Amino acid sequence: MTERTLINALAALENGPVKIQGWVDTVRDQKKVQFVVLRDETGACQLVNPRSEGREEISDTISNLAQGTMLTIEGDLKMDERVKLGGLEVKISSIKVESEANPETPIADDSSIDKRLDWRFLDLRTERNNLMFRAQTTMTHAMRNYWYDRDYIEIFTPKFMATASESNAELFKVEYFDGVAYLAQSPQFFKQMAQSAGFGKAFEIGPAFRADPSFTSRHATEFTSVDAEISWIESHADVMDMQEELIRTALGAVKERFGEDIKRVFDVEINLPENPFPRVPLLEAREIVESRGHKFERQDLDMDPEGEREIGRWALEEHGSEFVFLTDYPASIRPFYHMRHENDASLTKSYDLVWNGVEISTGAQREHRIEQLTAQIADKGMDAKALDFYLDFFRYGAPPHGGFGMGLSRMLMLMLHQPNLREVTYLFRGPNRLQP
Template structure:
């Protein structure tokens, strides 16, 4: 069947009152009464009521045979009706085309738990406008971060996700067969973006997939997620990296507030507020001292902040300054990678930071050690075999400039921004230790 009338979106129907239009969408709700048939049809812009008075016609039977979530095209006249809650208008149908009939009953409904909803994620997202809003927010957030990065002279790079060696310390890596040998999925573009700095690309920016083989079953971990990575050359200190990040976030959150603030307030009950800069900064040692005075880590043995500690220090900073963001700086050398630079006067700490937002870590960053001899020394102190990393280390033998950067989890930023309980909701198709499908 050749369809000649061009599609009109539900959000634009007000402009077509009195005219015949064609809309395409899904059957949202069926109310088939004795004298009247009401069908609510939903597209990605909204929902409209289709109203038909029973008349023993073929159209009546077609409407009677519809199922929820069937994909349909309806042609009809748009009329004003102040009684109708959906935009005070309705469509009086003239013809209906069932493009794809949905099976009944549906496998999920509004009471279904998250794990089962994830099994039917396409239906879950389609049926919930809040989920669709999330991806619109994600698009605006990414676009605005790119916009800021470009304005600051960043070059967007695409680094390999296949690595020949599992070389970066920290999280576990996924091993896979690669022809006649093994390869590993990149747990960060860290080494590659540093290579780009050594290649004379002054400021590097990337948004891409990151893989972590951590058997973590928390609300904030995923085995594959989208990372936002930045690396800046010729910096004077790690402060340059933190300043770049807080400005980038402020710019991006401002764009989200402008484009979606009202919709987010309505759908998620959350106010998107643009933070003031600079964000508060506090050293790890100071943070631990404050937390221990409040009873955290009574044995005084924790080197890092656990989730309870992160929430505690964020609450303290909010109380003291009114700020939802805080940079924790100067992490101990023992819990940071060998390539983080250390201050000349204290080799027990690193020139590194984590950024917390409302108690959740959303970023890790640092000034990198750019001197070849110091990198070898720091790797040796950690008992590392540097042979597999020679390609990486060669970058520092021929004039690599001082540099630093950051890695941010996009899903975590969205999770906090929209007040979600779990990162599963902030991801289209979640990957975790127990989930490789759909």
């Protein structure tokens, strides 16, 4: 039997017999001739069937085709400039229905996002969504290449924990035999453990879980976390250096491979950051934002979503950068394990990364000195006993270290200028969404 040819490989062939496989996109069933647009994972092409004598069986099959039906086609490839779709068509010599689609397609182009998520596997068949996940594949691959080339060790940290990781809030509880376990909200403790274990540099791209009951465009109960952690840093600036280079590498790879397709399908230009990402202390950033007219309503010193958007606009206008690091957050709004400044214990050696006005990542140098760490736990009013297993990591020698965690879907969302996480997650999970 002829080997299958992918549709995007047809153009490079000579006229002649081919076998292609995919699903029915559209059918034009005319009196003298039938046309089918067939789509596969690489593209779409036109099939043609003249309704001539001896071809009745093929014609009948085509007349009954529903959108989505999976077909194996053998036929004759013919280059033809008049065919709008790729300048070629395949004249069917045999057609095999591999699996029939229900003719009532449950979603349309204008269906709501919630309806489309109910039928996500159909929604994913579009060129647009296919391209989205190919771009994500290139992005993760480029990031792992970056780390691999620099001798990072890949870790697969456990998702079951005996106690809370960073806080007791928003924690999922699992029935674990006769006891309970909790789902990791991040690999934080375990990627730090890799530093005490002498791994030097470690990374992980894997799931994390937050029992967050909110319904914003930026939250999910389960998300893919991109994490890296490195030893022997001088400060959080070393972590920012690494993350900045990582993002440049990832965006460069996506632009090279899919930049033109993304321009055509999403009307989005992938901009390779040319300038260094500006690094602005958070308190200065708040002043900048206020001077541009924004009023903070929250009581603490953190940014709010509109503040992030405003500092994003500022970074673009003043520094020509879609990215901006907000640094040196007050200790009051950072977790206990962020290292504090030697000369001002009210500030931490930490940062958030904002891309196109949305926070995508938090990083910091971690406190590796057991006395300071214990003091910071007390300072936060946390229970040192529950964290004792974690404190052990610092009782037998721990190097200075730091790292970041970054939301993969947030990256994809911002790269492709998408309005929310639901659009860019393979299968979104939220408080009231567990299926499909």
